[in-house]
Amino acid sequence: MKPDPARYVHGTDAPWDEFQVVGKPHRKVDGLAKATGEAVYADDIQLPGMLHAKTLRSPHPHARIRSVDTARAEALEGVHAVITGADLPTKYGVIPWTPDENALATDLVRFIGDEVAAVAAVDEDTANRALELIDVDYELLHAYLEPEESLERHDPAIHPDNKKGNISKHVELSFGEVDEALERAEAGELTLIEDDYTFHGTTHAPIEPHCAVARYSPDGLLTLWSSTQITHYVHRTLSAVLGLDPAKIRVVQPCLGGAFGGKSDPFSLEFCVALLAMRTGRPVKMLWTREEVFYAHRGRHPMKMHYKTAADAEGRVHAVDAKILIDGGSYSSFGLVTTYYSGQLLTGPYDFPAYRFDSTRVFTNKPPCGPKRGHGSVQPRFAFEVQLDEVAEAVGVDPIEIRRKNFQGEETETVNGQRITSNGFLECLARVEEASGWRERRGKLERGRGLGVAGSMYISGTNYPVYPNDMPQAGIQLKVDRSGVVTIFTGGNDIGQGSNSMVAYLVAEELGMDVAHVRVVAADTDLCPVDLGAYSSRVTFMVGNAAIDAARKLRAQIVEAVAEAWEVEPARVRLVGGRAIDLSDSERSIPTREAFQIAEVRFDTLGSTGSYNTPTLGGDYRGGTIGASPAYSFTAHVVEAVVDEETGRITVENCWIAHDCGRAINPMLVAGQMEGSAYMGIAEALMEEQEVNRFGLHRGPSLLDYTIPTSFDTPELHALIVESVDPEGPYGAKEAGEGPLHPSIPAISNAVYDAVGVRLRHLPFTPGRVLKELRAARESRAGESP
Amino acid sequence: MQNLRLNINGDSVEVGAPSHWTLCEVLRYRLGLTGTKQGCDKGDCGACTVLIDGRPVLSCIHLAALAEDKEVTTIEGLRPLHQAAGGEGCDPVQDSFDRCGALQCGFCQSGMILSAKALLDEVPVPTEEDARAALSGNLCRCTGYTQIFQAIERAACERAGLEPTKPAWAPESSEHEA
Numbered sequence: 001m002k003p004d005p006a007r008y009v010h011g012t013d014a015p016w017d018e019f020q021v022v023g024k025p026h027r028k029v030d031g032l033a034k035a036t037g038e039a040v041y042a043d044d045i046q047l048p049g050m051l052h053a054k055t056l057r058s059p060h061p062h063a064r065i066r067s068v069d070t071a072r073a074e075a076l077e078g079v080h081a082v083i084t085g086a087d088l089p090t091k092y093g094v095i096p097w098t099p100d101e102n103a104l105a106t107d108l109v110r111f112i113g114d115e116v117a118a119v120a121a122v123d124e125d126t127a128n129r130a131l132e133l134i135d136v137d138y139e140l141l142h143a144y145l146e147p148e149e150s151l152e153r154h155d156p157a158i159h160p161d162n163k164k165g166n167i168s169k170h171v172e173l174s175f176g177e178v179d180e181a182l183e184r185a186e187a188g189e190l191t192l193i194e195d196d197y198t199f200h201g202t203t204h205a206p207i208e209p210h211c212a213v214a215r216y217s218p219d220g221l222l223t224l225w226s227s228t229q230i231t232h233y234v235h236r237t238l239s240a241v242l243g244l245d246p247a248k249i250r251v252v253q254p255c256l257g258g259a260f261g262g263k264s265d266p267f268s269l270e271f272c273v274a275l276l277a278m279r280t281g282r283p284v285k286m287l288w289t290r291e292e293v294f295y296a297h298r299g300r301h302p303m304k305m306h307y308k309t310a311a312d313a314e315g316r317v318h319a320v321d322a323k324i325l326i327d328g329g330s331y332s333s334f335g336l337v338t339t340y341y342s343g344q345l346l347t348g349p350y351d352f353p354a355y356r357f358d359s360t361r362v363f364t365n366k367p368p369c370g371p372k373r374g375h376g377s378v379q380p381r382f383a384f385e386v387q388l389d390e391v392a393e394a395v396g397v398d399p400i401e402i403r404r405k406n407f408q409g410e411e412t413e414t415v416n417g418q419r420i421t422s423n424g425f426l427e428c429l430a431r432v433e434e435a436s437g438w439r440e441r442r443g444k445l446e447r448g449r450g451l452g453v454a455g456s457m458y459i460s461g462t463n464y465p466v467y468p469n470d471m472p473q474a475g476i477q478l479k480v481d482r483s484g485v486v487t488i489f490t491g492g493n494d495i496g497q498g499s500n501s502m503v504a505y506l507v508a509e510e511l512g513m514d515v516a517h518v519r520v521v522a523a524d525t526d527l528c529p530v531d532l533g534a535y536s537s538r539v540t541f542m543v544g545n546a547a548i549d550a551a552r553k554l555r556a557q558i559v560e561a562v563a564e565a566w567e568v569e570p571a572r573v574r575l576v577g578g579r580a581i582d583l584s585d586s587e588r589s590i591p592t593r594e595a596f597q598i599a600e601v602r603f604d605t606l607g608s609t610g611s612y613n614t615p616t617l618g619g620d621y622r623g624g625t626i627g628a629s630p631a632y633s634f635t636a637h638v639v640e641a642v643v644d645e646e647t648g649r650i651t652v653e654n655c656w657i658a659h660d661c662g663r664a665i666n667p668m669l670v671a672g673q674m675e676g677s678a679y680m681g682i683a684e685a686l687m688e689e690q691e692v693n694r695f696g697l698h699r700g701p702s703l704l705d706y707t708i709p710t711s712f713d714t715p716e717l718h719a720l721i722v723e724s725v726d727p728e729g730p731y732g733a734k735e736a737g738e739g740p741l742h743p744s745i746p747a748i749s750n751a752v753y754d755a756v757g758v759r760l761r762h763l764p765f766t767p768g769r770v771l772k773e774l775r776a777a778r779e780s781r782a783g784e785s786p
Numbered sequence: 787m788q789n790l791r792l793n794i795n796g797d798s799v800e801v802g803a804p805s806h807w808t809l810c811e812v813l814r815y816r817l818g819l820t821g822t823k824q825g826c827d828k829g830d831c832g833a834c835t836v837l838i839d840g841r842p843v844l845s846c847i848h849l850a851a852l853a854e855d856k857e858v859t860t861i862e863g864l865r866p867l868h869q870a871a872g873g874e875g876c877d878p879v880q881d882s883f884d885r886c887g888a889l890q891c892g893f894c895q896s897g898m899i900l901s902a903k904a905l906l907d908e909v910p911v912p913t914e915e916d917a918r919a920a921l922s923g924n925l926c927r928c929t930g931y932t933q934i935f936q937a938i939e940r941a942a943c944e945r946a947g948l949e950p951t952k953p954a955w956a957p958e959s960s961e962h963e964a
Contacts, residue, residue: 025885025887025956027884027885028884028887028889030892031883031884031889032876032880032881032884034884034889034892034895035861035876035880035881035883035884035889035892035895035899036821036861036862036864036865036876036880037819037820037821037822037860037861037862037896038821038862039892040820041820041823041893043814043820043824044814044820046815046818125804204927205927206891206893206927207823207825207831207833207891207893207894207925207926207927208823208825208891208893209824209825255892256891257823257825257891257892257893258890258891258893258927258928259891260927289827290825290826290827290828290830290831435954495891496890496891496892496893496928497890498890667955667956667957668886668887668933668953668955669887670955671887671932671933671953671954671955672887672890672928672929672933674955675929675930675932675933676890676927676928676929676930677930678930679929679930679931680927680930702826702828702830703825703826703830703831703925704828704830708925708927710921710922710923710925711917711918711919711921711922711924711926711931711934711935712918712919712922714930714931714932717930717932718954719932719953719954719955720954720955721955
């Protein structure tokens, strides 16, 4: 049984009086280390005698491996070990219910780029030469490249063990009287908008390629340094696949060069370097090339979506009905969750009396899809927010006004049974409305220029871990030094979002210290208490609460010891500004360092632990816990776009981003998350596409061909922070790293409608597609005129 | 294998490396100067940017041998060079990046900061367009570039005694000071 969840709620107020640290811009704890090149990333690790490993990948999208002959490769001078699927037969998957991956293919290869063998050699050049000497005999199989075909045809099966053929997951959930509302629409009592929407595939493209280094010590301890955002799950999975006691494995995440969800599965290279290090007795490193990163993928799922929305004459939504086909690529990855999220996360910030979704994820012989920033919900959000604009137009209500009218409110429950606590969506709308000059400008700009709005919500962590257990989701340990330094040990993964800084700010706030006297040791399974990792925007909310829990316990000890020493009531002692002070005697104060020493005399060696676990939440139905979160963030964007009707090119000039993050612990870092999210969404809409050709080959696996925006391509981004102060967040904080991506994409479509009167329902918004829509609109106007 | 004589951050060093190795490889894997990052290994991303005779160069597509007899500055060199010139702490560009939140994952930053440094050495108070042009070869995937532009503006303004623009998120009342 979980303990009482109330023990994880710490209140939203400053420890005393005003916040000293929280709410103000601060440097990051690792900022200067990064700025000076001192920070150590996975590929910066060099160990004595280290070997270099490379992976042999399938050149076929779907084939059976008849045989693999490694003899010639093994004979090459400088090669120390070659491994194949037979060496790592245990299947795994990040979701324990769908283990369908092997570190190296055992019988089938399922996409071009699927891993087949790995070589460790004295250097990369030798390892690459050895790959060419591995002989693989393939029997080619029919390759599925279109998701519709995978719905219909199941022979050959991409995963022969899967009972549902080529269907990875199917979810159908219905809430309220959907059919009744649709019948009323049929009868003309409600307005019905019905259309198809397409979301294409996109990938994360972190600037750091995946890299892993393993060392197998003579005492049998395996250490893995990996560019992962989920140390704990990698630890568990390594143990299962290698058949090693988890007590003999240590996983460390060094400084990480970007992830965005793309480093949240256990990856082939982690198992390969581990086994190669065990086989050779030497440290082994594998660094993927940029091309390999594109094939490893785990990015945004392409979705084909059909939406119906029924609304009354005032624009109030009565029912939403969705049918979604999800292209999962070749493996399950997080796909079970993706399939639920494609429906479960749409039920805010608007109140739907009735809602139904029917989502099917299928396997295809393409690089596997997974979680990308805004996992599973960016695609349906695009479809729905464009459709809501169409409803607004049909009933003659302003697009911002219709979003206000349907607002679900605070402290409420969604139609699918999710608890909503704080909700600053109305203020988000007001902020973007004002900043963009919406009332004066929308619908009144010159042809070719338009404004569009969209809203969204997102989770602050998933309520349930991927493997069922009642242990805390996040843990923190604090260690106190007599010099006045506090060291935080956290399992949290700082992937650039600043989670190490966040815990330092919170501990400094609670103990009234300078942030510079707080050190952070993170993401090392030997040194740090377990945290479940950087995914689903859980870190600030959960690790933050654990940090406050630990710091508050420590504070109580220090205050008690100092009060005893001063022979006063503890209520008179405050820790603030790097000192312990007596509230009733302004003459009496000592530096924090002395306070620590007094407390160490009183309590022996000082330290504390803190935890966070989620309350019991979620709808009372199968899948009702997926999408449940202790708090939700809310966002509204207004985009100003210019459409060149001759070339079809869309330019986003401005994006106003208003995001309800609960409380901004460091507003500068919150703004960075908001701007980075909006940038990424705009890029998906206008520039990026992860696609394979008719042979299953990636269209352009490089950062030149897969065009991510340069400094020239990025619009003016205006981050407007809204603070609703959540009752259960750390000092009221919620997530900021994923929510603000969602509205960018539909807001562009809606701005294009304001600019030139065409609805873009299919992504990406390439010049060719825009021209086609403009031509169709012209032809339809010509057809209507007499 | 060849012997190279390179001038790196003011030091003359001799190092042996395969003749096809790039400057990026020699810096990272022979000299241990791992602040220079490799993101694509083909000149697309700019993470490997170093300064050669003060100008930004993509070290991952620049043969190490071509850098002989030139002055190479890597990210590790900025702070010591700043201090040797009588300054305190880090180079003001590095400091400004940290104070403006321009460092998220940090992987693009050594290249980004060196490109910004080259710009600021050439143009005392660059406009945002100047900054966009100077950084157009350096991809950042985290920030949306906004806080990077702010960092460059702030470094330039502080040097020139001007007031930088307040970011949209900064509250009217409070001082924007990290």
